[in-house]
Amino acid sequence: MPDLTFEDVSIVYRTSGRNDRGAITAVKNVTLTLPAGGTLGVAGESGSGKSTLAMSVLRLLPPNATIEGRVLIGDTAVADLRFGELRALRWAEASIVFQGAMHSLNPVRTVGQQILEALELHVADGWRTDKARKARIIELLRDVDLPAAKADAYPHELSGGQKQRVMIAMALACEPDIIIADEPTTALDVIVQKQILDMISVLVSERGISMLMISHDLSVLATACERIAIMRDGELLEIGDAFDVCTDPQHPYTRQLAEAFPTIGDPASRLNPVTRRGEAVVGDRSRQLSDDVLLEARGVTVTYHGRGKPLSAVKNVDLTLRRGEILALVGQSGSGKTTLARTIVGLQHPDEGSIIRFRGKDIPRKGRALREFRSEVQMVLQDPSAALNPKLSIYESVAEGLRVQRYAGDEQERVAQGLIDAELTPPERFFAAIPQELSGGQRQRAVIAGALAVGPQLLVADEPVASLDASVRGEILALLLSLRDRLDLSALVITHDLGLAWNIADTVAVMYEGALVEYGTTEQVLLDPQHEYTRRLLAAAPTIERRLA
Amino acid sequence: MSGSTATLARSPRSMAWARRGRALAAFWREFSHSRAGMVGLVFLGVIILLALLAPVIAPAWMLDVTKLLDSPRFAPPSLEHPLGTDDQGRELWVRMIWGARVSLLVGFAATAVSMIIGTVVGIAAGHFTGWTGGLLMRIIDFFLVLPSLILAIVLSIVLSRGVWTIVIAIGLTSWAGTARVVRAQTLSVESRDYIERSRVLGAGHWHIIVKHLLPAVLPLVLANTTLTVGSAIIAESTLSFLGLGDATLQSWGSILKNSMDVSAATAGYWWYVLVPGVAIVLVVLAFTLVGRAVETIVNPTLRSR
Numbered sequence: 068m069p070d071l072t073f074e075d076v077s078i079v080y081r082t083s084g085r086n087d088r089g090a091i092t093a094v095k096n097v098t099l100t101l102p103a104g105g106t107l108g109v110a111g112e113s114g115s116g117k118s119t120l121a122m123s124v125l126r127l128l129p130p131n132a133t134i135e136g137r138v139l140i141g142d143t144a145v146a147d148l149r150f151g152e153l154r155a156l157r158w159a160e161a162s163i164v165f166q167g168a169m170h171s172l173n174p175v176r177t178v179g180q181q182i183l184e185a186l187e188l189h190v191a192d193g194w195r196t197d198k199a200r201k202a203r204i205i206e207l208l209r210d211v212d213l214p215a216a217k218a219d220a221y222p223h224e225l226s227g228g229q230k231q232r233v234m235i236a237m238a239l240a241c242e243p244d245i246i247i248a249d250e251p252t253t254a255l256d257v258i259v260q261k262q263i264l265d266m267i268s269v270l271v272s273e274r275g276i277s278m279l280m281i282s283h284d285l286s287v288l289a290t291a292c293e294r295i296a297i298m299r300d301g302e303l304l305e306i307g308d309a310f311d312v313c314t315d316p317q318h319p320y321t322r323q324l325a326e327a328f329p330t331i332g333d334p335a336s337r338l339n340p341v342t343r344r345g346e347a348v349v350g351d352r353s354r355q356l357s358d359d360v361l362l363e364a365r366g367v368t369v370t371y372h373g374r375g376k377p378l379s380a381v382k383n384v385d386l387t388l389r390r391g392e393i394l395a396l397v398g399q400s401g402s403g404k405t406t407l408a409r410t411i412v413g414l415q416h417p418d419e420g421s422i423i424r425f426r427g428k429d430i431p432r433k434g435r436a437l438r439e440f441r442s443e444v445q446m447v448l449q450d451p452s453a454a455l456n457p458k459l460s461i462y463e464s465v466a467e468g469l470r471v472q473r474y475a476g477d478e479q480e481r482v483a484q485g486l487i488d489a490e491l492t493p494p495e496r497f498f499a500a501i502p503q504e505l506s507g508g509q510r511q512r513a514v515i516a517g518a519l520a521v522g523p524q525l526l527v528a529d530e531p532v533a534s535l536d537a538s539v540r541g542e543i544l545a546l547l548l549s550l551r552d553r554l555d556l557s558a559l560v561i562t563h564d565l566g567l568a569w570n571i572a573d574t575v576a577v578m579y580e581g582a583l584v585e586y587g588t589t590e591q592v593l594l595d596p597q598h599e600y601t602r603r604l605l606a607a608a609p610t611i612e613r614r615l616a
Numbered sequence: 617m618s619g620s621t622a623t624l625a626r627s628p629r630s631m632a633w634a635r636r637g638r639a640l641a642a643f644w645r646e647f648s649h650s651r652a653g654m655v656g657l658v659f660l661g662v663i664i665l666l667a668l669l670a671p672v673i674a675p676a677w678m679l680d681v682t683k684l685l686d687s688p689r690f691a692p693p694s695l696e697h698p699l700g701t702d703d704q705g706r707e708l709w710v711r712m713i714w715g716a717r718v719s720l721l722v723g724f725a726a727t728a729v730s731m732i733i734g735t736v737v738g739i740a741a742g743h744f745t746g747w748t749g750g751l752l753m754r755i756i757d758f759f760l761v762l763p764s765l766i767l768a769i770v771l772s773i774v775l776s777r778g779v780w781t782i783v784i785a786i787g788l789t790s791w792a793g794t795a796r797v798v799r800a801q802t803l804s805v806e807s808r809d810y811i812e813r814s815r816v817l818g819a820g821h822w823h824i825i826v827k828h829l830l831p832a833v834l835p836l837v838l839a840n841t842t843l844t845v846g847s848a849i850i851a852e853s854t855l856s857f858l859g860l861g862d863a864t865l866q867s868w869g870s871i872l873k874n875s876m877d878v879s880a881a882t883a884g885y886w887w888y889v890l891v892p893g894v895a896i897v898l899v900v901l902a903f904t905l906v907g908r909a910v911e912t913i914v915n916p917t918l919r920s921r
Binding site: 437438442449501 | 634635808809810812813814815816817818819820823827828831832
């Protein structure tokens with residue numbers, strides 16, 4: 068079993084043409100060792116160079132990347148291999164579980180065929196004949212807890228978690244010594260994430276495979292890895308025992324990463340998301356919820372009539388949202404929480420008999436009344452990069468709502484106020500900027516500014532921080548909290564992340580297969596869960612615990 | 617404070633124009649790096665200039681047969697007759713310059729008609745879902761499978777003869793492909809989150825189409841335009857060649873038709889056939905070069921190929 072060693076590795080991308088930004092150093096002088104049979108996690112935010120580092124192991128980098136220093140597998144330097152030798156090394160000695168299983172599987176071949184591909188390219192004693200290969204595929208699927216029949220399934224017939232299992236089966240196919248897992252659970256929800264992480268840990272420890280896992284989420288790495296390395300801007304900041312790095316970080320940046328995900332039940336993080344600036348934006352914990360009911364939903368049911376049988380996405384949901392209340396709607400993907408949110412803002416029509424009242428009146432469906440309703444209820448979408456038209460400046464994006472609403476007053480003043488409310492100051496600096504010039508967090512603020520400009524009473528935020536880096540996450544949450552305190556806004560925040568609910572929500576509603584299974588104040592639901600499903604969600608949230616050696 | 621007041625004084629409209637100006641400058645920088653595109657552009661510039669200056673460099677009397685009685689017929693190209701003469705003693709180069717006016721005019725006008733119909737129908741078919749979109753799609757399909765040359769011939773027979781008839785005939789038969797491309801792009805833009813955000817802000821169809829969809833499909837339409845001009849010029853030549861154009865006007869197609877009438881190819885008057893034929897090929901090629909260059913700039917995924 069070989070060690071994986073990075074010796075003073077630097078990786079530089081040379082850019083040219085239209086997007087010429089000169090030479091970009093993605094990885095700077097990194098020295099790391101993954102001993103045989105060990106597990107090492109690499110954590111960092113987007114752009115920290117962690118994926119580039121991992122891809123260099125199998126020389127999978129694009130041609131404009133140059134590697135300095137040495138990457139060694141055992142005693143062989145990867146850079147010195149001829150193409151044939153490199154091919155033999157890829158997959159047979161080191162394999163990769165790619166990020167986003169949805170896009171890494173070929174949609175027109177069965178998963179069995181795709182696992183077979185690796186076996187046929189790297190024939191070994193274990194699978195010389197067709198029959199032996201078939202047996203091997205079944206064995207691999209069993210290893211990742213999939214029934215053998217799934218070998219004949221096409222990728223679109225599998226759920227996200229099942230696809231990720233197939234990816235892991237493929238990575239294990241040729242009995243590699245090293246597995247590189249690049250964000251293996253990022254697109255999955257908490258319950259599936261826990262299953263996959265547990266499975267990986269068992270497989271790795273049973274077979275003595277060494278694993279390099281990459282993630283932006285420290286708690287994920289803490290569950291699966293013995294040691295953790297922290298990267299920022301291509302540099303290695305800190306490396307050490309997983310538990311020590313998480314609980315007793317040496318570098319301030321590591322502390323930020325570790326604190327970004329709160330511990331549920333920890334009173335310090337209640338209504339207090341961690342921000343980069345250090346100064347805490349503590350929500351006013353003493354405030355009482357008013358009795359002024361803003362939005363009331365009774366018996367809301369949404370059925371999709373597509374091909375085949377009708378599908379009930381939301382079943383008989385009752386919700387009440389008061390002025391100045393932040394309600395977190397929690398559930399797995401596919402639980403119907405986004406459909407419910409779209410129904411509340413009037414983008415999706417509920418079934419007959421559903422009642423949604425805003426300030427005591429049924430929500431309008433068309434015409435002028437709908438437009439006026441839209442100035443009261445605004446939505447913030449998950450991915451801020453997609454929610455802003457790349458061709459429009461921030462000013463125009465923020466002013467769009469005002470123009471649509473035929474706002475009569477001083478547009479520029481209102482836009483500036485929206486930007487200030489969303490904490491983009493000074494606002495003039497952002498007027499002419501286009502979305503590509505802003506960071507992810509700033510873009511999300513711009514989206515929020517656009518929503519605030521029309522002067523809404525209720526914000527519906529669909530996974531507002533799911534696509535943002537950990538350090539930005541806290542700032543956006545703090546912004547939502549301060550909006551509630553300053554402008555008395557109500558918010559419905561949709562999330563799969565219980566920590567987020569603990570950070571900012573007054574009340575929590577847990578949604579499971581279209582129905583609300585538990586609904587109450589945050590403390591009630593998260594600290595004393597009644598329903599079986601809530602307990603499962605809570606247990607699945609990755610936590611930092613000392614690994615039993 | 618002076619800095620911030622200066623920024624305040626800029627209205628959003630002027631900011632938008634400034635940004636568009638910068639984008640245009642960047643586009644031009646990029647385009648000038650494409651050698652093939654520049655060759656095409658310069659060639660087209662020369663042809664357009666010649667066509668515009670036709671009355672100056674070749675006065676109209678040079679086409680009047682009654683004043684050309686002394687001029688030799690079927691004179692091969694020589695110093696005296698650079699491109700040779702035709703069956704009535706007219707200089708071929710004069711006919712070519714005057715013909716360029718009609719051919720280019722028809723090419724541009726027909727393309728404009730085709731692009732406007734194609735863009736409007738394409739965006740509508742992509743934006744309005746359900747019954748309306750389905751109906752529009754069937755209309756597009758109808759025009760796609762229709763043999764366009766035959767429809768154009770029928771149209772130019774039914775309508776009165778003339779340049780504008782040909783423009784309408786070509787325009788009406790060539791928009792369906794553009795509409796399909798525009799619809800595909802509209803559908804992909806329609807699924808972006810910023811359209812959804814716009815809806816939540818209360819936007820109606822008109823706002824979404826004008827503010828988000830149109831700017832997103834326009835680059836594609838522009839690239840398509842330069843490619844369509846070439847095929848419109850060919851279509852014009854074909855119709856004139858078939859004798860459906862205005863016989864009193866010079867166009868490259870009608871020169872070809874005249875050469876055919878006097879059996880120029882079999883009688884050995886090669887210049888009579890070759891000159892208009894090669895001219896059509898070169899102009900269409902030039903448009904294609906420019907179009908491809910524009911396409912690679914507006915569609916970055918083509919760049920590495």
